[in-house]
Amino acid sequence: RMDHILLETTGLADPAPLVSILWLDDQLESSIRLDSIITVIDAKNFRRQIDEHTNSSSFPEAFHQIAFADVVILNKIDLVKDNLEDLERQIHDVNALVTVVRSVRCQVDLNTIFDRQAYGVKNSSQLQELLEYSKSAPPNSRHDNSISTLCIYEQDPVCLTKVESWLEDLLWEKKSNMDIYRCKGILNIHDSNQLHTLQAVREVYEVVPAREWSETQSRMNKIVFIGIILKNDS
Ligand SMILES: Nc1nc2c(ncn2[C@@H]2O[C@H](COP(=O)(O)OP(=O)(O)OP(=O)(O)O)[C@@H](O)[C@H]2O)c(=O)[nH]1
Structure with missing residues (x-):
């Protein structure tokens, strides 16, 4: 074995x-x-x-x-x-x-290095890391066309089908000023008590329910993009 x-x-x-x-x-x-x-x-x-x-x-x-x-x-x-x-x-x-x-x-x-479950939807330490992550823009020291991390945040619930079609525009149709390599996020889906997680590597992405939102936790959407961010305000 x-x-x-x-x-x-x-x-x-x-x-x-x-x-x-x-x-x-x-x-x-x-x-x-x-x-x-x-x-x-x-x-x-x-x-x-x-x-x-x-x-x-x-x-x-x-x-x-x-x-x-x-x-x-x-x-x-x-x-x-x-x-x-x-x-x-x-x-x-x-x-x-x-x-x-x-x-x-x-x-x-x-x-x-083993058993990190980086792609596991129920990996609680990864979820916690995402929930706490708050850096909002790539560092100023980077060139505009370098690879960096961009985090976007929205509190209000979002519609799953709209998020999926927006992701497909970004990842498949490349309709943005970003060349996205990797993407991780948590989503507050309208009419759902489940915290959803988002993972993407290049064109392949997955949005899945991970666990119930806890009563004490403020619901949010947070998506972290890693890639070539051509414009900070894109
Ligand atoms: N001083 C020191 N030497 C190292 C270390 N790790 C590897 N080496 C030595 O570096 C030399 C080249 O090894 P690597 O850089 O691992 O080369 P490689 O993995 O075969 O090469 P690539 O797969 O082509 O990158 C070998 O003689 C190793 O013994 C280290 O941490 N410190």
């Missing part, structure tokens, strides 16, 4: 096509499920890449990989003299929701 399957892609691979194969509908009752995307970042090379792209209109290739990740293993930290907080800030500027684990020779506690 296998506990986990780790798929290692080539360094420059776009994980989105793999995700669309492995991220299966619960109703298919598959015995495997997609748990999370883990990206290993070479801290020394990452620093060099960032320095090379300072004042340039392009961004490091590593940003693509960070955008899709649920966990970043920041490896080779023994080779980096400057402060690691700054590297972690750069990673979180791209993907504000990613968990960063520092390592030397990728020695990490496996509990921090």
